[in-house]
Amino acid sequence: MERHQVAIYLAAMALGGxxxxxxxxxxxxxxxxxxxxxxxxxxxxxxxxxxxxxxRSLRDTRFLAAALTVNFVVAxxxxxxxxxxxxxxxxxxxxxxxxxxCPCVDYVxxxxxxxxxxxxxxxxxxxxxxVAQMLLLPVFLYLFMGSELADxxxxxxxxxAFLTLIVVPxxxxxLLQAWAARRPAGQRVSDAASTTMVPLMAATLLTVVASQxxxxxxxxxxxxxxxxxxxxxxxxxxxxxxxxxRLFGLGxxxxxxxVFTGATRNSLVVLPLALALPDTLALAASVxxxxxxxxxxxxxxxxxLVPRLVPGPVPAR
Numbered sequence: 001m002e003r004h005q006v007a008i009y010l011a012a013m014a015l016g017g018x019x020x021x022x023x024x025x026x027x028x029x030x031x032x033x034x035x036x037x038x039x040x041x042x043x044x045x046x047x048x049x050x051x052x053x054x055x056r057s058l059r060d061t062r063f064l065a066a067a068l069t070v071n072f073v074v075a076x077x078x079x080x081x082x083x084x085x086x087x088x089x090x091x092x093x094x095x096x097x098x099x100x101x102c103p104c105v106d107y108v109x110x111x112x113x114x115x116x117x118x119x120x121x122x123x124x125x126x127x128x129x130x131v132a133q134m135l136l137l138p139v140f141l142y143l144f145m146g147s148e149l150a151d152x153x154x155x156x157x158x159x160x161a162f163l164t165l166i167v168v169p170x171x172x173x174x175l176l177q178a179w180a181a182r183r184p185a186g187q188r189v190s191d192a193a194s195t196t197m198v199p200l201m202a203a204t205l206l207t208v209v210a211s212q213x214x215x216x217x218x219x220x221x222x223x224x225x226x227x228x229x230x231x232x233x234x235x236x237x238x239x240x241x242x243x244x245x246r247l248f249g250l251g252x253x254x255x256x257x258x259v260f261t262g263a264t265r266n267s268l269v270v271l272p273l274a275l276a277l278p279d280t281l282a283l284a285a286s287v288x289x290x291x292x293x294x295x296x297x298x299x300x301x302x303x304x305l306v307p308r309l310v311p312g313p314v315p316a317r
Contacts, residue, residue, distance in 0.1 A: 001198040005110060006303070009296055012202035013209050020213025030211035035161075035272055037207050039169050041200040042269070044193055045106050046173035048123055058128075060121065063258075066248040067125050070262035071103040072136055074240050078233060083144060087225050091280070094145065095287025096226060098274055100233060101140045102133040104264035107201055111264070111299040115306045117256035125261075127170060133266065134162050161272040204268060205292070212289040215282065223286050230294040237263040238302070242309055255310045260302065267292040 001008060020027065058064070079100045086093050105126045113119035176193070179186030216223060241259030250258060267288050274285040 005198045005201075006114075006300055008198060008202050009107070009205055010300075012206040013293060013296065016206040016209030017213055019206070019210040023210075024214035027211045027214040030207050031275065033207050034204075034211060034275070035164060037200065037204045038268055038272070039165055041106060041197075041204050042165060043169035043173050044197050044200055045109070045123075045126065046170045047176060047190060047193055048109075060124075062248050063118075063121050063250065063254050064125060064128065066244050066250060066254075066258050067103075067122075067129065067261055068132065069248075070237075070241055070244040070258055071129065072132060074244060075103070075237065075262060076101060076140060078236050078240065080144075082229055082232065086229065087222055089222055089283065091277075091283035092222055092226065092287050094141075094277070094281055095274055095284030096229065096291075097141060097144055098137075098270045098284065099265050099267045099288045099291045101137060102266035102270050103129050103261055104266050105130055106268060107296075107299070108260050108264040110197075110201075111303055112257050112260040114303045115256055115260070116253060116312070117260055117306070118253035119257070121254060122257050122261060129261070130166050130269075134166070161269075161276065165269055165272065205296070208268065208271060208289055208292065212286050215286050222283065223290050226287055226290055227294055230291050231298070234263050234295070234298040234302075238306070238309060245310065252310060252312045256306050259306050259310060263302065264295060264299065265291060267295065 079097070083093075083097075086096055109119045109122050109126075112122055176186065176190055180190040238259055241262035242255065244262065245255035245258040248258075271285060271288050274288045277284050
C-alpha cells in the first residue's frame with residue numbers, strides 16, 4: 001500500500017466524487033463520519049512522533065525557524081497578494097483563508113518522503129505547527145476579514161475541533177507510546193496501528209469528497225473559480241520554500257521538506273472548522289475540499305519536480 005499510496009489516494013477521491021453524485025442522500029451521514037476518521041488518522045500520524053524525539057527536535061532550531069517562517073510569514077504574504085483578486089463571495093473567501101493559512105500535518109510527510117525530503121523532521125515539527133496555526137488563525141482571519149467576522153464565527157466549534165482532533169489524538173498516541181515502551185503487547189498494538197496510515201488517509205479523502213460533492217449544487221462555478229488560485233499558490237510556494245531553505249542554510253533533505261510544508265495546506269483538519277460555520281457560509285467547506293483535490297494532484301507533480309528544484313549534492317568525480 002505504501003508503494004502505491006498516491007494511486008490509492010487518487011482512486012479514493014474519484015470514488016468519493018462518484019458516491020457523492022450517485023448517492024447524495026448519504027452526505028449528512030458521511031459528514032458526521034469526518035471527525036472520527038480524521039481523528040484516527042491524526043492519532044496514527046502522531047504515533048510516529050516519539051515524545052522524546054519531539055523534545056530533541058526542538059533543538060533543531062534552524063529547521064523549525066525555517067518551517068515557521070515559510071508557513072506563518074511567507075505563506076500569509078502570498079495569500080495577502082492574492083486576496084484582492086479572490087471571488088467576492090464571503091463564504092468563498094473565508095474558506096480560502098481557512099485552508100491557505102494553515103500548514104498540512106498529515107500527508108505532507110508522505111509526499112515529502114517520496115521526494116527525498118526529511119520526513120522525520122516534519123513529523124517532529126507537526127505538534128508545533130498545529131499549535132502555532134491554531135493560535136495564529138484567529139489573528140489572520142481578523143486581519144483579512146476585520147471585526148465583522150467575529151459577529152459571524154463562534155469560537156466554541158473551533159475550540160471543540162482543536163480538542164477532539166489535536167489534543168485527544170496526541171495524548172492517546174503518547175499514552176500508547178508509553179505502553180509500547182514497557183510491554184510487548186503495547187508494542188504489537190503500536191505496530192498494528194502504524195500500518196493503518198494509508199487506509200485511513202484513503203478513507204478520510206473518500207469521506208470528505210463524498211460528503212461535500214452534493215453541497216456544490218449551483219455554486220460549482222464559484223468553487224471552480226478558486227482552482228487557478230490554488231494552482232498559483234502551489235507554484236509560488238515551491239520557489240518561496242526553496243528561497244527560505246537557502247536563507248536558513250538547510251541541506252537537501254531538510255530543504256525539500258521546507259518546500260513541501262510551505263506548499264501543502266491543512267484542508268482535512270480545518271474542514272470541521274468550515275463545517276461549523278453558519279448556514280450562510282456553508283459554501284466555505286466546499287472551497288476547502290476543492291483545495292484538497294487540487295493539492296493532491298499537485299503533490300504528484302511535486303514528487304517529481306521538487307528533487308530538480310532542490311537537487312542533491314553533485315558526487316565528486
